[in-house]
Amino acid sequence: MAEKNNFLPLMLDLSGRKIIIFGGGSVGERKAELFSGCADTLVFSLEFSQRLQELEASGQVRLFRVDLLAASDSELRKLISGAFIVIPATSSFELNRKITLVARESDILINQVDALGSVVIPSVIKRGDLVIGISTLGHSPAVSKYTRRQIEGLITPAYSDMIRLQDELRTYLKQYVAEQRKRKELLWKVLENEAVWNGFSESYEKAEERAYAIISDCLENSGK
Known part of the structure; x- marks a missing residue:
């Protein structure tokens, strides 16, 4: 029997959370770019890629020059203090393993790049x-x-426009249609209408116009 995995996909608000990345190479760079827009992202290494330096210059990440190979367990504990997620992304398997063990002792979430950690990105x-x-x-x-x-x-990019339109329509319908089931039905009519989707290729306003026409017709026919 295959081993059961207990991973569950979640959307997390990382505002104000600290993400600690060890390693300033291509892997650390990729991880830093992912987190830099939504969390306090810190990278520890002796050297950093050009892209990481650019991210620091623009205020998106913070870089700290540290000789990680010479760092003791207690020094590593200080570095990861307050971290929400730790990412060991150095070129040394043994160093990554050491960082993982220290973070695990502190009950901090770990994303491992060379094994399955407690967080999968x-x-x-x-x-x-x-x-x-x-x-x-x-x-x-x-x-x-x-x-x-x-x-x-x-x-396609039209999906983003449809989300915006559906949000707008939900607000509008809450003012004029009391029954939740009916609101849901109307939103689906818009969502499944090819003319609305095609309208986005012309402009958001064109799709919006077609969506409101659909809702207006449905409400008139139902006597609302």
Whole structure:
């Protein structure tokens, strides 16, 4: 029987949370870019990639030059103090393992780049407020990448516009349609209407106009 995994995808608000990354190379850079827009992101290393230095210059991350190979367990504990997630991303397997053990002792979440840690960071697709995470729990990065490519071909920028329109329509309908079931039905009529989707290719206003026309017709026909 396959071992049960207890991973559950969640959307977390990382505002004010501290993300600690060890390693200033390409892996640390990729992790820092992911977190820099939504959390307090700190990177510890002796050397840093050009991109990480650019991120620091723009105030998106904080870089600290530390000889991690010479750091003791107690020094590492001080470095990770207050961290929400620790990411050991150095080029040394042994050093990554040491950092992992210290973080685990402190009951801090860990994203490991060379093993399955307590946090798995998925491949992320963003279309405005639509966020999709893809992960194979480390079993097949190739399948994860392939899946991302497939989904990116389907999820066009119009999805972001549709989210905006649906939010606008929900607010509008709450003022004029008391029954929640009816509001839901009307929103789905807009969502499944090809003319509305096609309208986004012209402009947001064109799609909006078609959506309100659909709702108006439905309300008139139902006597609302």
